[in-house]
Amino acid sequence: MSFVFSSAPGHERNALHALSAWHGKYRLAVLALCTECTFGGSPAACPLCEMRKLPIRDRVARLAGLGERRCEQLYFNHLGCMQRRVAAETRAGTLSQPSAVETSPVLAMVG
Numbered sequence: 001m002s003f004v005f006s007s008a009p010g011h012e013r014n015a016l017h018a019l020s021a022w023h024g025k026y027r028l029a030v031l032a033l034c035t036e037c038t039f040g041g042s043p044a045a046c047p048l049c050e051m052r053k054l055p056i057r058d059r060v061a062r063l064a065g066l067g068e069r070r071c072e073q074l075y076f077n078h079l080g081c082m083q084r085r086v087a088a089e090t091r092a093g094t095l096s097q098p099s100a101v102e103t104s105p106v107l108a109m110v111g
Contacts, residue, residue: 026071027063033074034059039082046081047074 034051036042042049051059063071089095 024068024071026068026075027066030066030071030074030078031060031063033078034063037078037082039085043081047077 030048033048035056036052037046037048042052051062054062066074086095
């Protein structure tokens, strides 16, 4: 499936809607993670780090080319990384807000 993008306001939203209707739950969650990490920051080792630097239309196009299995891998990679970061901050006593794992809207999407 291909997407036609326009620079007109609101067209990105239409493309995102088409993407969410076309693909499974992991692809939509990874699209959200391509915007920003739910924990904050973006570790250099994150496989989504470079994608976050791209314009939204390029992120959507690149994501559309990935298989659902790869999207599932990216999603679970994010979960593991976030759990390690929460554990590290908890041990260091620097986690002052509710856990990102508990408040993540991305995690709620596939729960």
